[in-house]
Amino acid sequence: MTAEPNPEITPELVAEHGLKPDEYARVREILGRTPNLVELGIFSVMWSEHCSYKSSKKWLKTLPTEGPQVIQGPGENAGVVDIGDGQAAIFKMESHNHPSFIEPYQGAATGVGGILRDVFTMGARPVCNLNALRFGDPEHPKTRHLLSGVVAGIGGYGNCVGVPTIAGEVNFHPAYNGNILVNAMTVGLAQADRIFYAKATGAGNPVIYVGSKTGRDGIHGATMASASFEEDSEEKRPTVQVGDPFTEKLLIEACLELMETDAIVGIQDMGAAGLTSSSFEMASKGGAGVELDLDRVPVREDGMTAYEIMLSESQERMLMVLKPGREDEARRIFEKWDLDFAVVGQLTDTGRMVIRKNGQQVADLPIDPLAEAAPEYDRPWEPTPAQPEIAPADVPASEDPGAALERLLGSADLCSRRWVWEQYDYTVMADTAQRPGGDAGVVRVRGTNKALAVTVDCTPRYCLNDPVRGGMQAVAETWRNITAVGGRPLAITDNMNFGNPEKPLVMGQFVGAVKGMREACAALNYPVVSGNVSLYNETADTAILPTPAIGGVGLLPDLSKMxxxxxxxxxxxxxxxxxxxxxxxxxxxxxxxxxxxxxxxxxxxxxxxxxxxxxxxxxxxxxxxxxxxxxxxxxxxxxxxxxxxxxxxxxxxxxxxxxxxxxxxxxxxxxxxxxxxxxxxxxxxxxxxxxxxxxxxxxxxxxxxxxxxxxxxxxxxxxxxxxxxxxxxxxxxxxxxxx
Amino acid sequence: MKAAVVVFPGSNCDRDVAVALERAMGRPPVMVWHKDSDFEDVDLVVLPGGFSYGDYLRVGAISAHANVMREVKRRAGKGVPVLGICNGFQVLTESGLLPGALMRNKSLRFVCKDVGLKVETGQSLFTSRYETGQRVTFMAAHHDGSYFIDDAGRRQLEDREQIAFRYCDERGQVTPEANPNGSVANIAGIFNSEKTVLGMMPHPERMADPVLGGEDGRAMFEGLVEALS
Missing domain, CATH: 3.90.650.10 (PurM-like C-terminal domain)
Incomplete structure (x- = not known):
């Protein structure tokens, strides 16, 4: 038995956990005492930029999120839109930028795994994957290695799980030399009246852990993703998780099988900040308290502390609340698929998270203040100075349009991406009606003549020179791409990739992009139903181009018209x-x-x-x-x-x-x-x-x-x-x- | 006709091949769980594509020892036709029902693309709806599809007409450029000596519907239904 370390909470330790002095003062105010190490760790991940959206929330709230087609907007694991006939499309995009730069194969692979879980946790069978990738200058010595690793990682995970990767984009620009972007999107299908939410209700209901065992991997991944890189970023490799797509495939099948019953009250995947964020978010949404017994959590190795178990980001894990008495039925399904299944606690009506390990209480925290009262900042921002409108006459005409065209088509920006997408299985599931290389990917809704059109777009160089126009253009381009295959655009998911928001110019890029997106979404009746923010994409003070990647989903009522x-x-x-x-x-x-x-x-x-x-x-x-x-x-x-x-x-x-x-x-x-x-x-x-x-x-x-x-x-x-x-x-x- | 599709943990083309079979047979196949040591009498057993057991250890190696495979081998021995596609082909070589082995693609990368196949013989249960020498298009999607067999083994396959398909170009020529994975002699699929077991890397079930970009695969399922009904 390992004793829980109990160091003195010094300002240095607080700073190592990424909490600012004023944030730490708030922690003490909420608790009315000094936190112990486990509690400090929990606060640090819950209040990280990655989990709390503290810099972006104020602005994200201004985006249009409603429409007759919207069943579920932002705030859940993924967004849900109505596609008629009692069916729904469920989708979201999420970044895995920081880990992919450090370890491209595993970083990208686990990015795909995470977004798949966000979608099937809501009761949807994933039907396609997309991705938006940005790399540095092709001449940069690392670019080849990163591109090759990321593409192999996306393929390695998606191909094994058996979900086709049918669309995406790849860009190169020196601004990404120190921070590549890996944004992964999953689209799933479900019955509109069989959607599952991340809401824990019912005191006494059992809290269940399923999937892989918990190991020491990925501890503090969310905190890493909330800071800029210094020159030593590659030393952060131990904070990158390792993916196991085989287990994910089993987890999909087991969860969907259980979802055919009515045993589940609430369910959420363990993504960033693992057991901590899944339990706090579910409890907060349902207004419940939770008692967790960490001795019951399946672990990969002996001697793991409560701190490690709560902060681990081991992959392929889910947390569920079941109706009382349904445990055995659920257990049989997970055991059939050779997955761990453990009752790790129960809901209470105290509104508090009480965590035990080795029979001792190791944390006692109020849930709402932690999950809902996370800091929110109105960071100072400056607009990007307007760039001059350039007249055609001021740009030298090329004497030979053919040579100019050949140069463009043979450039990193416009060349064929076949080398990339041939490494993705884009036809598994046997419903791919439009393959990569067109304006949008199209998948048939199995057993019908309907189809979904999906695309991911952003033009970061536009966003740099004019964030408002750039944000608007990114939304409009997805709408246009869906239209070009004959689809009716329904809604978007966004993945907001920016630099350090504590710099007013960067924050201004974010604010401008949101403004442009807002106008476009409103004018096109094309709301945002889910999204993700990735800030601090900077290395040694150099920020990436502002990159609000937009994932669009549309409906083709009649596939034969595609x-x-x-x-x-x-x-x-x-x-x-x-x-x-x-x-x-x-x-x-x-x-x-x-x-x-x-x-x-x-x-x-x-x-x-x-x-x-x-x-x-x-x-x-x-x-x-x-x-x-x-x-x-x-x-x-x-x-x-x-x-x-x-x-x-x-x-x-x-x-x-x-x-x-x-x-x-x-x-x-x-x-x-x-x-x-x-x-x-x-x-x-x-x-x-x-x-x-x-x-x-x-x-x-x-x-x-x-x-x-x-x-x-x-x-x-x-x-x-x-x-x-x-x-x-x-x-x-x-x-x-x-x- | 009745067919069974074996589901291993990690199979991911089981549903796809079930759809193609149902379309040809007019009724759904039986889905057989890998832990089952027996299943009802059927006229055809299909081992589907995917990544059974994550392809950990070696592709197809763990599945070859699944409970259900003892029964599949027993039935194959009695002449019940068995079709292994992609991962199913890998399981067939690992379990000794077909000779040779499937190794990592020569490029070391996963490859997903349309591939041209030359039908080496139309004289089999599986290929009766094709002409010998016909060119068809199926879909390849694999990381470990490089078929290997030694020279003596290859000659034996050729002599006994056990080669079902070879990768070919647009004009039906079997060329090195048309080989997507480095397979010996462009081999894409082989029979056992009785031609009752077929293993192949490309996916006919993904080319069995015009919406998917081609229908060349349909004839395989329709031919099986005709032969086994």
């Missing part, structure tokens, strides 16, 4: 929807052809965005569209090339470029990143142009599909063969792949 980006036939009309002004500020053309990253990003006209998108979706649903692609990074010519290259036998196009004094110069027309635009192919342009005119939507026929090149009426011919080599070759060459 659109894809690939040109489907020769001789079809190509129609450009939306207004083209040739916005080159903050564009990829500016970055790659002029070596500049300045300028205001493109404005997002939300009314036009909605009008254009609703029109495009209507045309797709009416069955008139043979291919559709939204215009984003790199603009019109990049989108055209992607549509041409996506066709199985590669189909080119003849394009008429507009002439005259009231149109943008050629390079701005071809590469400008104006928002709210789509390319469609249709058998004949006439009816679509007519319908667009009636709907007040800008539309122009710009050419026809056919041939083996992109032929511009300006006299430029761009061969697809050459583009393909540039587009598909960069990543495998970079990774020194041998196939």
């Amino acid at each position: 659109a894809t980006i690939a040109f489907t036939a020769e001789g079809e009309a190509i129609v450009l929807i939306g207004e083209t002004r040739g916005h080159l500020g903050c564009s990829l053309y500016l970055r790659h052809l002029a070596g500049r990253e300045d300028g205001a990003p493109p404005p997002v006209d939300l009314a036009a965005e909605k009008r254009n998108g609703d029109f495009v979706r209507g045309e797709i649903e009416a069955g008139r569209v043979t291919a559709c692609h939204d215009l984003s990074d790199g603009g019109l010519l990049v989108a055209l090339a992607e549509m041409a290259l996506a066709a199985p036998d590669e189909i080119g196009a003849e394009i008429s470029v507009p002439e005259g004094t009231d149109v943008p110069p050629l390079h701005a027309w071809l590469f400008g990143e104006d928002q709210g635009r789509y390319l469609l192919t249709v058998a004949e342009a006439g009816p679509v142009l007519e319908a667009a005119r009636e709907a007040g939507v800008p539309a122009a026929a710009i050419g026809r599909t056919g041939g083996a090149s992109l032929n511009l009426s300006s006299g430029h011919t761009i061969w697809l063969q050459q583009l393909r080599d540039a587009h598909s070759g960069w990543l495998p060459r970079y990774m020194q792949s041998d196939d």
Whole structure:
């Protein structure tokens, strides 16, 4: 038997636990005494930025979270939206940034495991995974290793669990050299009247621990994720958890099997801050007290202290409250799946968490003040100074648009991500209707003709130069991507990745991004139903680009109407929807052809965005569209090339470029990143142009599909063969792949 | 026709293959738990894909010793057809029902992609709906799909027409470039000498519905139903 260490609580020990002096004063005020080490540890994780959202809460509250489609908004393990026929989609995105930088394979793998648990804990069978990844400069010595480890980790976990990874994004920028981002999202399906919540009620009800045993791994992971890295970040490796996807798979099946009964009162996974946060959050939501007996917790090794057990972040564990007398029924299910099952305590009506170990009381804490009265800060913030609007004429025109296009498609920013997604099983579960590489992933709702369209997007360089526009654009781009496959956008989850919020400029980026998101969500009837915040993404004072990654979910009522980006036939009309002004500020053309990253990003006209998108979706649903692609990074010519290259036998196009004094110069027309635009192919342009005119939507026929090149009426011919080599070759060459 | 799908802990294509079987048979297969040492009489046993026992120790090695496998081996010995897909193929080689072994992909990475397969023989329960030499597209999704057998073993497989599928290119040519994992002689699937047991890495059940991008796999299930009903 190991005695519980009982050191004196010194200011140094408090600081090591990441608590500020004023926060510690509040701890003492709540307790009316000095905490012991176990209690200090519990406060430190519960009040960490990661668990308490203390810097961000004030602003997150301003986001739209309601709508007729919303069954459950933020505050639960995941958000829930109605998809009709008594079914619901349950989803959330979460970061695992800090651990993935330290140990990329396990960091990314456990990120996937954690977000899967957030979704199946609510009663949903996970049906797809997505991810948003940001790495440093490709030339940075660590980038290859990190990319390779993260991708292998995501695949290693998701593939084994048997949930397809069907969409995502990968970006590179030197601002991520010391802090990569790994954001993982899971979408699940459940019956709308069979959703489980993290709410513990009913004094006397048993508290159950299931899943893996508790070990000494990941202690203080939440605290690590709440601080900036110094140069010694790699020495934090012991705080990274190790994933076991096999156990997770068993846990999914066992939980879903138990959920078919009515034995469960409340259930929550043990994620960040493990047993501490799961027990406190469940008790707080249900207004209950809890008695925990840590001697009953299944442990991996002898001699673990109460402090270690409460703070461990061992993976693949869940905490449940059952109805009384249902323990044996539940135990049989978990034993069938060879998983640990232990009654570790019971609910009380005291409103307190009382923890025992070796027959002795080791902690006695009031639940509400800890869980609900966590500190909340209104941190000082400064807006990002406005960047100048850059006129097309101020950006040098490339003499050869073909060479410019080849350079863009062959860059880290726009090259094919095939090397990445071929390491993910994207077809397990046999419902993947649209694979990675298009505008959105699509999974069929098993046994129906409905499908979910899912995507993750953010353009961090826009967010840096103008956080408000950037936040707006990120939301709008997911809405557009769902629309482009024919989906009706329902709701989003957000993953807010920023630097140190104690710096007013960084806090201002956060505030600005939230403002832009808020406007976009409101205008598009597209609420936020879940999310996660990751702050302190800084190393040695250098912050990442502000990265509010947005995960969007939409519904295709009729899967047979789904659109894809690939040109489907020769001789079809190509129609450009939306207004083209040739916005080159903050564009990829500016970055790659002029070596500049300045300028205001493109404005997002939300009314036009909605009008254009609703029109495009209507045309797709009416069955008139043979291919559709939204215009984003790199603009019109990049989108055209992607549509041409996506066709199985590669189909080119003849394009008429507009002439005259009231149109943008050629390079701005071809590469400008104006928002709210789509390319469609249709058998004949006439009816679509007519319908667009009636709907007040800008539309122009710009050419026809056919041939083996992109032929511009300006006299430029761009061969697809050459583009393909540039587009598909960069990543495998970079990774020194041998196939 | 009646079929059984064995569920190991960590199987994750059991539901997918059950859907494909039900579509072909008109009724659902029996799902058999790995701890069961007996199950009802069936005309076909399927070992599905996945990561049984997490692929810990060695792929398929622990499952090969599951309770249910004693019974599967007994029935295979009596001529009951057995189909192992992906992890199921790995279990079949580990349990000695098929020769050779499956090793880590040559690239050392998991690979998920459409693969072209040349049907080496249409003369079997499993391939009766295909022409010999036909090119079909199935889905590969594996980390340990590199089939290995020594030269003598390979010659024997060839001589006895035990090779069911080889990886091929767009034009049906069996080339090194078309080999996604480094398998000996591009081997993607093999029979036992009686052609009553088939193990294959690519997934026919993921190409049995036009929504999934192809239907070439359907003919395998429909052919089985025709032969075994």
